[in-house]
Amino acid sequence: MKKTFTNTLYTNDNLFILNGLNSNLVDLIYLDPPFNSKRMYSAPVGSKAAGTSFKDMWTWDDVNEEYLNTLAEKYPTLPTYIASVGAIHSEAMKAYLTYMAQRIVEMHRILKDTGSLYLHCDPTASHYLKVVLDEIFGRNNFRNEIVWCYRGGGSPKKDFGRRHDVIFRYSKSDDYTFISDSIRIPYQAEGLGRTDDAMWGKHKGTDKVYKPNPMGKIPEDWWLMNILNANDPERTGYPTQKPLALLHRIIKSSSNEGDIVMDPFCGCATTCVAAQQLGRKWIGIDIEKQAVNILMERLSDDAGLFKNFANTEDVPQRDDIQIVEPKKSVKERLYKEQNGLCKGCGIEFTIWNMEIDHIIPKSKGGGDYYENYQLLCSNCNRTKSDSPMELLRLKIKTRTELLKKKIFFGK
Ligand SMILES: C[S@@+](CC[C@H](N)C(=O)[O-])C[C@H]1O[C@@H](n2cnc3c(N)ncnc32)[C@H](O)[C@@H]1O
Structure with missing residues (x-):
C-alpha cells in the first residue's frame, strides 16, 4: 500500500525526514530556517506558545557527519567553498552553511521538476547561502531575490534601520509553475505604483501601446507587508512567526490547488495553515517537540477547524527506490567493489569477516538500498555502531597513534 505523506506534521530533525521522502514529491518548498543570528529564541510567558524555544547558534556538533560524504560526492566544489567561508568568516558560519547545504540537497531531490523553492x-x-543555492539548483534557476520590507520601532544611532528580510526564489527547471494572475495587486499598492496616467499609452519611438491590466500588476521583487505586531489576532507568540499574507502570496504564485507544499522548518505551522486555507496539501516539519500542541491547535483553529492531519516523530521510508535486502549476493558485490578492504580501517579481510553496514542508519532516514550499504570488518562494525563514519575513523586514528607511541616508546 502506498503511504501518504501529506497533511502530516513531522516532529523530528528535518534532515532525517527529508532523507526518508520520495524524490519528485512536492511542488513548492518554503523554508524559514534559523538565520545564524547567534541568539536563543523563546516565546513570551503567557502567550499561546509559551515554553517553546529554538536556538540559533552554530558549531560543528550541529553537522550530521553521516551525510558529509553524500554532499561531497554530489557537489564536490561545495566543501571547498564552505571551507573558504570558514576561513574568511568564522567556524560558526562554516558549520551553519554545511548544516544548510546538507538539507538543501535533499530538498532539491524531493522537489518536482516543475517545483520552486523559497528560502527566507x-x-x-x-x-553565503546564495552561493550554496546556486551550486545545488544551478545558477540559471535563480529566479528572484525578494526583499520583504517592513516597518518597526527603534532605530540605531549610527546605521540605517535594518528592516528587511531576503527571500531567494529558485525553480528546479525552466518549466516551473508561476500563476501571475493569482497575485496581482493594484498599480498603486505598496507605495510606488505608476501614479501618472501619462505613463500609459503609446511610448515615444515605439508602436506599442501600454494599457493597465484591469486585474492590477504583478508585484515587484520587493514586498511591503507588515510584520505581526504584538496584538495581531494571528499572533501565537511563537518566536519569529511570519504573517499568513506573505505565505499566501508565495503559495498562490507558485502552486496550484491540490499541489503539495512543504515547510521543513515550519515553526508554528504558518505555511501549513496558509496551504490548507488555499486548498493545497502540505507537509510540515519541526524539531521542536514543545511546539506540537500549539501547532495542532493552530491548524485546527486557523485552518477552518481542520482536524484531518497526522503528527508523528517516525522517519518515513522511501518507496521510490529499489529495496535491496542485505543478503549474500549484495555482500559479494560490495566485496568486489571494495577490493576486499574494510571501509573503516582499510585492511583486507576475507568475505566471512566482513559485515554489511548501513552508511546512514535507518533511524536517520537511511534505507535498505544498495547505495546505502558498505562492508566493514566485524571489529569496525562493532566500534561504529550507529555513529557516523567520521567518528569511527577518529577512533581508528587515535588507536593507531596510541599503538605507534606504544611501539616507539616501548610502553
Ligand atoms: C525561524 S523559525 C520558523 C518560523 C515559521 N516560519 C513560523 O512562521 O512560525 C525556525 C524553526 O526551525 C526549527 N528548526 C531548527 N532546526 C531544525 C531542524 N534541524 N529540523 C526541523 N526544524 C528545525 C526551529 O524549531 C524553529 O521552529
Missing part, C-alpha cells in the same frame, strides 16, 4: 533569510547569511 536575512543579510546575516544571505550572501
Whole structure:
C-alpha cells in the first residue's frame, strides 16, 4: 500500500525526514530556517506558545557527519567553498552553511521538476547561502531575490534601520509553475505604483501601446507587508512567526490547488495553515517537540477547524527506490567493489569477516538500498555502531597513534 505523506506534521530533525521522502514529491518548498543570528529564541510567558524555544547558534556538533560524504560526492566544489567561508568568516558560519547545504540537497531531490523553492533569510547569511543555492539548483534557476520590507520601532544611532528580510526564489527547471494572475495587486499598492496616467499609452519611438491590466500588476521583487505586531489576532507568540499574507502570496504564485507544499522548518505551522486555507496539501516539519500542541491547535483553529492531519516523530521510508535486502549476493558485490578492504580501517579481510553496514542508519532516514550499504570488518562494525563514519575513523586514528607511541616508546 502506498503511504501518504501529506497533511502530516513531522516532529523530528528535518534532515532525517527529508532523507526518508520520495524524490519528485512536492511542488513548492518554503523554508524559514534559523538565520545564524547567534541568539536563543523563546516565546513570551503567557502567550499561546509559551515554553517553546529554538536556538540559533552554530558549531560543528550541529553537522550530521553521516551525510558529509553524500554532499561531497554530489557537489564536490561545495566543501571547498564552505571551507573558504570558514576561513574568511568564522567556524560558526562554516558549520551553519554545511548544516544548510546538507538539507538543501535533499530538498532539491524531493522537489518536482516543475517545483520552486523559497528560502527566507536575512543579510546575516544571505550572501553565503546564495552561493550554496546556486551550486545545488544551478545558477540559471535563480529566479528572484525578494526583499520583504517592513516597518518597526527603534532605530540605531549610527546605521540605517535594518528592516528587511531576503527571500531567494529558485525553480528546479525552466518549466516551473508561476500563476501571475493569482497575485496581482493594484498599480498603486505598496507605495510606488505608476501614479501618472501619462505613463500609459503609446511610448515615444515605439508602436506599442501600454494599457493597465484591469486585474492590477504583478508585484515587484520587493514586498511591503507588515510584520505581526504584538496584538495581531494571528499572533501565537511563537518566536519569529511570519504573517499568513506573505505565505499566501508565495503559495498562490507558485502552486496550484491540490499541489503539495512543504515547510521543513515550519515553526508554528504558518505555511501549513496558509496551504490548507488555499486548498493545497502540505507537509510540515519541526524539531521542536514543545511546539506540537500549539501547532495542532493552530491548524485546527486557523485552518477552518481542520482536524484531518497526522503528527508523528517516525522517519518515513522511501518507496521510490529499489529495496535491496542485505543478503549474500549484495555482500559479494560490495566485496568486489571494495577490493576486499574494510571501509573503516582499510585492511583486507576475507568475505566471512566482513559485515554489511548501513552508511546512514535507518533511524536517520537511511534505507535498505544498495547505495546505502558498505562492508566493514566485524571489529569496525562493532566500534561504529550507529555513529557516523567520521567518528569511527577518529577512533581508528587515535588507536593507531596510541599503538605507534606504544611501539616507539616501548610502553
Ligand atoms: C525561524 S523559525 C520558523 C518560523 C515559521 N516560519 C513560523 O512562521 O512560525 C525556525 C524553526 O526551525 C526549527 N528548526 C531548527 N532546526 C531544525 C531542524 N534541524 N529540523 C526541523 N526544524 C528545525 C526551529 O524549531 C524553529 O521552529
